[in-house]
Amino acid sequence: MNREGVQRILAVDMTSEVRPGVSAIGAPVDRFWDRTLRVAWWSVALGIGLEVVQLVLFAFQDRLPTVAQTVAETAGKVSWSVLVCVSISCGLAAGKARPRAMGLLGALSAPVGFAIARSVHKSVGSALSVAPGAAEALSPFLLAGIKAVEYGALGLVVARLTSRPVISLRSHLVVGLSIGAVTALVVSVLLLRLRPDTRLAVLATQAVAEVLFPIGCAAVIYVTERAARLARRDS
Numbered sequence: 001m002n003r004e005g006v007q008r009i010l011a012v013d014m015t016s017e018v019r020p021g022v023s024a025i026g027a028p029v030d031r032f033w034d035r036t037l038r039v040a041w042w043s044v045a046l047g048i049g050l051e052v053v054q055l056v057l058f059a060f061q062d063r064l065p066t067v068a069q070t071v072a073e074t075a076g077k078v079s080w081s082v083l084v085c086v087s088i089s090c091g092l093a094a095g096k097a098r099p100r101a102m103g104l105l106g107a108l109s110a111p112v113g114f115a116i117a118r119s120v121h122k123s124v125g126s127a128l129s130v131a132p133g134a135a136e137a138l139s140p141f142l143l144a145g146i147k148a149v150e151y152g153a154l155g156l157v158v159a160r161l162t163s164r165p166v167i168s169l170r171s172h173l174v175v176g177l178s179i180g181a182v183t184a185l186v187v188s189v190l191l192l193r194l195r196p197d198t199r200l201a202v203l204a205t206q207a208v209a210e211v212l213f214p215i216g217c218a219a220v221i222y223v224t225e226r227a228a229r230l231a232r233r234d235s
Helices: 003-060 067-127 140-162 169-194 200-234
Strands: none
Touching: 003 067, 003 200, 067 140, 067 200, 140 169, 140 200, 169 200
16 A cells, blocks of 8 residues: 555544544533523523412402513512522532532522622613612521522532432422422511511512522423433433
């Protein structure tokens, strides 16, 4: 075989060796962005769904908000759910460090998301000429600290669930319900201590939101992880 033929064979071999390497490096990145985008869309649906639930509760109490108030509330809920759920889900790519990563991301993103959601709510409300509501009884810093603990715990426990060989939606929902119920109880007790005359309907509405948010976030992460596992199995 002459020198030209040998060079052609070597060129083909080198090409076949490089291409798989490139795809192997790009595949995890593609999966990460696909997963992040999926979580973001489900988080938007979660924020809208929770606003619908809250409107139903308001309807039973005969105190439906205006359209402008609803838009402002929805903007705040969507920004909160997207930032927190997406941040926690980023820890799914951490491998063996997944529990620590998701717990830390939950603890950091919750107070940041809380502050951003409040800012978005106020900005949208101001743009739509919504009258400012009554002053909150609990300090925003206290609420941010509570949410840091809440979503740090949620990220840590959900990370352990998603690290199992077999995952179940029921386990994720139970974890979200448990953490949300404890948080709702703590917030309700603190609120009653500061304002003993707080109406039961107000407490119930706030408690429902505190419970449903972690349930929804845990469900979003389950659906995302489940879809990723099915995609890996079919590939």
